[in-house]
Amino acid sequence: MLYKKNIRNLVIHCSDTDDNKNLTSIDIHKMHLEFGWDGIGYHKVITRNGTIENGRPEYWKGAHVFGKNEISLGVCLIGRKSFTELQFNALETTLINWKKNYPHAKIIGHCDAIVTHKTCPNFDVKKWCKERGLK
Numbered sequence: 001m002l003y004k005k006n007i008r009n010l011v012i013h014c015s016d017t018d019d020n021k022n023l024t025s026i027d028i029h030k031m032h033l034e035f036g037w038d039g040i041g042y043h044k045v046i047t048r049n050g051t052i053e054n055g056r057p058e059y060w061k062g063a064h065v066f067g068k069n070e071i072s073l074g075v076c077l078i079g080r081k082s083f084t085e086l087q088f089n090a091l092e093t094t095l096i097n098w099k100k101n102y103p104h105a106k107i108i109g110h111c112d113a114i115v116t117h118k119t120c121p122n123f124d125v126k127k128w129c130k131e132r133g134l135k
């Protein structure tokens, strides 16, 4: 279980899949099942056309940020390097909604959340949040 009062991080990811592939949360679900997980590890997925799809419910501990899943929610942008404006707008909407429910949670990129060799989500989350006026 995830407890609302414990949520400290809103973690942004990318799917690290080809930018031309229009994957959905179902595809990510299948991929993560193949890893032997209990299904999709993220709480939200944002498709290339900016659709916000549900992953795990927010009361269910995710599988996306090693060692910090107990205190984090995860959202994943489909793609690797170049994300669409529709995706960034949808991401902003997702984060604004989450911030209403989790006002004390910090928005961070996967690579800033933990020590990792990954560069996920492959853009500067801190800079982007500043541009969008998100805290």
Ligand SMILES: [Zn+2]
Residues within 6 Å of the ligand: 012, 013, 014, 064, 110, 120, 121
């Ligand atoms: Zn990630």
